[in-house]
Amino acid sequence: MAPMYASNEGDEPTAGSARERVLSTAARLFYAHGVRATGIDRIIAEAGVAKMSFYRHFPSKSGLVQAFLDRRHAQWMAWFEAALQRRVAQAGVPRLSMLADVLGEWFAQADFRGCAFINLVAEDGEADGPERALAFAHKLELQAFVAGFARSAGVPDPDRAAALAMVVIEGAIVRTQMTGDAAMAGLAARLLDGIAIGLRDGRAS
Amino acid sequence: MAPMYASNEGDEPTAGSARERVLSTAARLFYAHGVRATGIDRIIAEAGVAKMSFYRHFPSKSGLVQAFLDRRHAQWMAWFEAALQRRVAQAGVPRLSMLADVLGEWFAQADFRGCAFINLVAEDGEADGPERALAFAHKLELQAFVAGFARSAGVPDPDRAAALAMVVIEGAIVRTQMTGDAAMAGLAARLLDGIAIGLRDGRAS
DNA sequence: ATCTTGACAGACAGATCTGTCTACATCAAG
DNA sequence: CTTGATGTAGACAGATCTGTCTGTCAAGAT
Known part of the structure; x- marks a missing residue:
């Protein structure tokens, strides 16, 4: 599978594809802080993913x-x-x-x-x-x-x-x-x- | 609760003091659309009030x-x-x-x-x-x-x-x-x- | 060996949001 | 008449947000 280059600021080792990391990170943040309060930048930062990787897998927020x-x-x-x-x-x-x-x-x-x-x-x-x-x-x-x-x-x-x-x-x-x-x-x-x-x-x- | 907001349903911005107009407009918008989704700019626009009039009466959002x-x-x-x-x-x-x-x-x-x-x-x-x-x-x-x-x-x-x-x-x-x-x-x-x-x-x- | 795919990194544009600031108008009281 | 309180109008700074763009890199496929 795709190797992970970027580590996750001390978080758990980034597991799964970029899409999967984005989705699970978003799920945690959306639920904990609300949808509106959670920005794309924070999601991709915590997921250890590039912005374009996010927009390749999802059409929009x-x-x-x-x-x-x-x-x-x-x-x-x-x-x-x-x-x-x-x-x-x-x-x-x-x-x-x-x-x-x-x-x-x-x-x-x-x-x-x-x-x-x-x-x-x-x-x-x-x-x-x-x-x-x-x-x-x-x-x-x-x-x-x-x-x-x-x-x-x-x-x-x-x-x-x-x-x-x-x-x-x-x-x-x-x-x-x-x-x-x-x-x-x-x-x-x-x-x-x-x-x-x-x-x-x-x-x- | 009907009589509560009956005040400025279609009222013109000239009703009441600036503070009162801001507060009643904010109450309507906050309740209808949520706090986070309601910006100061929209509140003061619909209340017919200058921005500084708002910040004179309230310390912050x-x-x-x-x-x-x-x-x-x-x-x-x-x-x-x-x-x-x-x-x-x-x-x-x-x-x-x-x-x-x-x-x-x-x-x-x-x-x-x-x-x-x-x-x-x-x-x-x-x-x-x-x-x-x-x-x-x-x-x-x-x-x-x-x-x-x-x-x-x-x-x-x-x-x-x-x-x-x-x-x-x-x-x-x-x-x-x-x-x-x-x-x-x-x-x-x-x-x-x-x-x-x-x-x-x-x-x- | 080269091409394609997926990913990362980060700059960037355009919009929006909060809060501050200047400039000017009105009106009441001393 | 001057002063202070209150108001409008709108520019502005700084932050943040969404979405786009360029560049680079690694690895598998051809």
Whole structure:
């Protein structure tokens, strides 16, 4: 493979192709500091890449942002579904509040800074460009997955359960981001159990 | 919150002092497009104010942002508490889900773009400056108010009820922002009722 | 051995952003 | 009438940001 000439200012040895280094560096910086606050110059400096190498692989900063969101969506969903499946296998039966348990693992990570898609929409002003659409699509897919999980957990009206659960999920994410309190997952678990109980009792509609 | 900005919707730059025009224009632009995306030049242009008039009244852009957050906090809280009080007076008795009804009024506004404080933290990168502290303080005060309201509604363990309710509140705000669906207030009302029921049944702990 | 490809290094243009500065106008109070 | 406070208009410096450009280098392919 391509040998690496430039070392990375004491960072880990630069691994992978230039494109891969740019994308992983951008992912870290975009998530940690926000898209707008992260300049191309900083990305290429930390990735140990020339500017033209960046523009050979990405058409623009917006293109890089979209690539970041695409990858983030795929990786996060894969992680979330796998972690949830692990819990289900361990407990033997699925339960709505397991969604919160998995979120709790995420919240405990040192670099947690909320949901990248929520943060993007929050800083995006209005500009309904392709980035915004990717964020919306991510949430739609998550909601569809939650509905399927609710169905597998035997919750009546799983679509409504998913709509309710999404409010709790986003709330727990944002509350953790705003307070730094790790206890939000526990509150979310309690609320998700309440959703299942309420729907079973027919208290909803 | 409608009456809050009704002031300079189509108003001419000749309304109020220069400081007031700058602050109300900044409030509108900061909320609509985000803090980072809104430049000083645009603010002073739309406010019809000279640059030096701006820097005579505010020490820096950061100072303006803080003034914006201060005012936003005061006005939003005042509006929220008044609107809630109106509902309570109308119904005769307080009920936790009324929090969601009031949020629904907010969500229905044409220029709704989520919570200014959440958006600020989301776009703020990390930089723990004074702006971030104001956002956290806002959420703390809101939670304290919700706890008091839960107590007045006769909910057992009002502090825990408030912690749970805050998850639902933030979730409903963000879900409305991310989906544009006006139905989130209804879902939140259902969840808030579930909190009250769960705590009354002692299902919480 | 030469050509092509991918990469690095860094200068550069053009735009934009914050903050400072000068110059001039208005108006109220001493 | 002069002085000070407040305001407008706009030039300017310095930084930063995106995107383009030239030059050089290493290694594989032909």
